[in-house]
Amino acid sequence: MNHERIEQKLSILADAAKYDVSCSSSGGSRKNTGGLGNSSKSGICHSYTEDGRCVSLLKILFTNHCIYDCAYCTSRRSNDTPRAAFTVEEVVDLTMQFYRRNYIEGLFLSSGIFKNPDYTMERLVRVAKTLRTEHRFHGYIHLKTIPGASDELMKEAGLYADRLSVNMEIPTKSGLALLAPEKNHDDMKAPMQTVQEQIVQFKDSRKVHKHAPKYTPAGQSTQFIIGATGETDHQIMRLSSHFYEKYDLKRVYYSGYVPMLSDKRLPDISTPVPLVRENRLYQADWLMRFYGFGAEEIVDAQNPFLDLQFDPKMAWAMRHREHFPVNIQTAPYEMVVRVPGIGVRTAKKIVSARRFTTLTLDHLKQMGAAVNRAKYFVALHVPNPHLNELMKDNFRDVLLSRTQSKFKDDRTGQLVLF
Amino acid sequence: MTSLSLFDPSNDLRHDASDVRTVLVFDGSFEGWLSAVFYAYEHKLVRTPLLIKAAHDHVDSFLDEVVMVANDADKATRVLTRLQEMLSVRDVIWAFLSEDPMVYTHLFRVVVYQLDNPHRRVMANFAHPDVQAVQARIKKVGRERHRMQAFVRFEDTVQGVYFAKVNPDFNVLPLIGDFFAKRFADQSWLIFDVVRGYGIFYDHHDPKAGVQDIVDIDETMLTDHHAFHSDKEPIYQRLWQAYFRHVTIKERINPKHHIAQMPRRYWRYLVEKKGR
Ligand code: SF4
Numbered sequence: 128m129n130h131e132r133i134e135q136k137l138s139i140l141a142d143a144a145k146y147d148v149s150c151s152s153s154g155g156s157r158k159n160t161g162g163l164g165n166s167s168k169s170g171i172c173h174s175y176t177e178d179g180r181c182v183s184l185l186k187i188l189f190t191n192h193c194i195y196d197c198a199y200c201t202s203r204r205s206n207d208t209p210r211a212a213f214t215v216e217e218v219v220d221l222t223m224q225f226y227r228r229n230y231i232e233g234l235f236l237s238s239g240i241f242k243n244p245d246y247t248m249e250r251l252v253r254v255a256k257t258l259r260t261e262h263r264f265h266g267y268i269h270l271k272t273i274p275g276a277s278d279e280l281m282k283e284a285g286l287y288a289d290r291l292s293v294n295m296e297i298p299t300k301s302g303l304a305l306l307a308p309e310k311n312h313d314d315m316k317a318p319m320q321t322v323q324e325q326i327v328q329f330k331d332s333r334k335v336h337k338h339a340p341k342y343t344p345a346g347q348s349t350q351f352i353i354g355a356t357g358e359t360d361h362q363i364m365r366l367s368s369h370f371y372e373k374y375d376l377k378r379v380y381y382s383g384y385v386p387m388l389s390d391k392r393l394p395d396i397s398t399p400v401p402l403v404r405e406n407r408l409y410q411a412d413w414l415m416r417f418y419g420f421g422a423e424e425i426v427d428a429q430n431p432f433l434d435l436q437f438d439p440k441m442a443w444a445m446r447h448r449e450h451f452p453v454n455i456q457t458a459p460y461e462m463v464v465r466v467p468g469i470g471v472r473t474a475k476k477i478v479s480a481r482r483f484t485t486l487t488l489d490h491l492k493q494m495g496a497a498v499n500r501a502k503y504f505v506a507l508h509v510p511n512p513h514l515n516e517l518m519k520d521n522f523r524d525v526l527l528s529r530t531q532s533k534f535k536d537d538r539t540g541q542l543v544l545f
Numbered sequence: 546m547t548s549l550s551l552f553d554p555s556n557d558l559r560h561d562a563s564d565v566r567t568v569l570v571f572d573g574s575f576e577g578w579l580s581a582v583f584y585a586y587e588h589k590l591v592r593t594p595l596l597i598k599a600a601h602d603h604v605d606s607f608l609d610e611v612v613m614v615a616n617d618a619d620k621a622t623r624v625l626t627r628l629q630e631m632l633s634v635r636d637v638i639w640a641f642l643s644e645d646p647m648v649y650t651h652l653f654r655v656v657v658y659q660l661d662n663p664h665r666r667v668m669a670n671f672a673h674p675d676v677q678a679v680q681a682r683i684k685k686v687g688r689e690r691h692r693m694q695a696f697v698r699f700e701d702t703v704q705g706v707y708f709a710k711v712n713p714d715f716n717v718l719p720l721i722g723d724f725f726a727k728r729f730a731d732q733s734w735l736i737f738d739v740v741r742g743y744g745i746f747y748d749h750h751d752p753k754a755g756v757q758d759i760v761d762i763d764e765t766m767l768t769d770h771h772a773f774h775s776d777k778e779p780i781y782q783r784l785w786q787a788y789f790r791h792v793t794i795k796e797r798i799n800p801k802h803h804i805a806q807m808p809r810r811y812w813r814y815l816v817e818k819k820g821r
Contacts, residue, residue: 163731165727167694179797225784482669493672
């Protein structure tokens with residue numbers, strides 16, 4: 128193998144893949160049977176990029192040649208950029224060798240569309256199949272499905288991959304029509320339906336045959352680009368919530384649009400990346416998945432955008448002060464976890480510890496609560512002077528002046544939330 | 546560490562000078578600690594001011610009554626069996642491996658607290674100072690273990706063994722052997738803790754032998770391991786470095802976040818951070 132040439136390809140094809148923010152390796156459940164690799168249920172970040180994102184998988188495109196011309200994508204055919212394509216063997220070798228050195232949890236393979244969707248998808252499936260069957264590789268494999276590929280290939284892909292994703296990229300129909308006129312919103316959703324049906328089918332057959340193969344054990348995910356078109360957070364959250372329910376998605380990723388192409392349909396090249404908005408969307412997404420919030424509680428038609436100054440849980444609490452204070456000693460878990468500054472873990476500790484002890488603000492702090500926020504919303508067995516602020520008209524300003532510095536540097540927060 | 550101030554161990558262990566404190570000193574091994582716990586019960590010291598210290602942390606003070614407790618495998622087993630009935634031994638061992646000078650005493654007090662309350666799961670009382678201290682150390686050890694799973698970087702050697710050096714803050718090698726053995730079942734590997742001077746080794750030709758401790762390794766492996774690189778090794782290191790350079794999105798660079806996730810002390814053995 129010519130390693131210099133491979134280094135060039137790797138550089139080009141890693142570069143082109145980096146805007147896909149998903150890097151999760153969680154939810155895998157493969158057990159090693161004498162070969163290489165084992166999944167870690169919670170996933171492992173083996174490194175971090177200088178922008179602070181987790182590096183868990185070898186995330187590359189198979190090729191950045193593409194017959195389509197989606198305005199938001201660096202691989203679009205009209206973009207003047209260096210092009211490259213791997214062979215199946217090269218991707219397999221890189222994955223194996225990186226995995227052996229404990230650099231990665233596995234492979235995340237996506238691709239531009241060359242020739243036609245099936246031709247491309249067939250290559251991706253072949254990489255996964257070779258790794259699994261010839262190299263006995265049990266690490267994590269995430270394949271991005273190619274819009275327009277046949278159902279047969281989608282079905283085969285799920286037998287070798289731990290996760291499949293279909294990136295919606297542009298959340299609204301009108302946005303997609305504007306930026307990717309060759310694509311169609313409904314066609315993009317169709318593969319999600321196929322994958323979902325397969326998952327259900329395979330689950331059923333496993334009930335009868337214990338050794339029936341698993342189909343995408345880590346489920347499917349999707350990604351939205353944020354800020355390339357005029358979509359509202361309300362539209363995004365509704366769509367996410369719809370996807371979580373209808374297709375049982377494991378994750379929705381939000382990728383703040385990085386302006387890198389000039390095109391009059393797109394935000395100006397000097398527009399900053401909407402990092403705070405992206406962070407707020409992840410926080411809102413967490414509220415839906417782990418905190419029992421409904422999409423409409425977080426944003427609605429009257430307030431279609433997330434509050435950039437406050438995290439969405441705090442914003443909700445400020446709009447709904449009638450639910451507070453929450454009595455830390457007696458309130459049900461579901462309410463404790465809605466207190467700003469108290470996360471899922473802390474809420475569980477509180478519910479556990481209060482059976483032994485009467486809790487104080489100090490205890491909350493010990494257990495990991497952000498007391499500087501929580502203190503305005505909780506009732507204790509002793510009077511809590513901070514509650515005086517709660518019903519004041521200028522509560523928002525009070526909070527802002529006292530907690531602002533905390534939010535100033537709030538840039539990414541893909542994992543560190545609340 | 547301000548968040549721990551309320552339960553600062555040095556606070557809650559302060560005593561009047563008139564108080565005679567007993568210090569049980571054990572050899573630093575888990576068996577030694579179990580023997581010390583046995584000793585405390587045997588000699589009815591449980592309700593008196595008592596510290597348990599590892600020999601390597603212990604500094605003599607003439608105010609204390611110091612007892613060197615000898616290891617006793619029998620007694621240790623008896624304590625362990627009793628603990629297994631009421632506490633998670635995993636919790637105890639993880640906290641123990643933090644090597645924190647105070648942890649042996651905190652653990653002892655949790656044991657006492659548990660034995661006093663046999664029908665409650667006392668480790669769930671996150672508001673109790675000793676439980677809190679032990680939980681905090683479990684968390685730290687768990688985090689270090691996770692980081693080792695992430696940051697170990699194997700280098701392929703001419704001997705056909707994948708070799709990695711690590712410098713963990715806590716003694717976590719005993720907690721990661723199984724993980725690596727399962728994952729890298731078809732290659733031989735050796736992870737060496739340069740701080741504590743020992744390693745764990747897995748031979749894929751002899752999987753039944755499992756993960757073995759290893760103390761003696763060729764000195765030059767530690768000082769000049771490049772000499773042992775296989776032909777392929779530098780190539781894949783270069784490729785990994787190239788990959789790492791190209792995954793960063795320049796518009797989003799955030800050094801503070803980067804370092805918070807991947808503290809500098811780990812960089813020394815990370816291929817992708819070499820020369821940075
Ligand atoms: S089809 Fe995919 S790779 Fe091709 S231009 Fe559109 S988004 Fe980019």
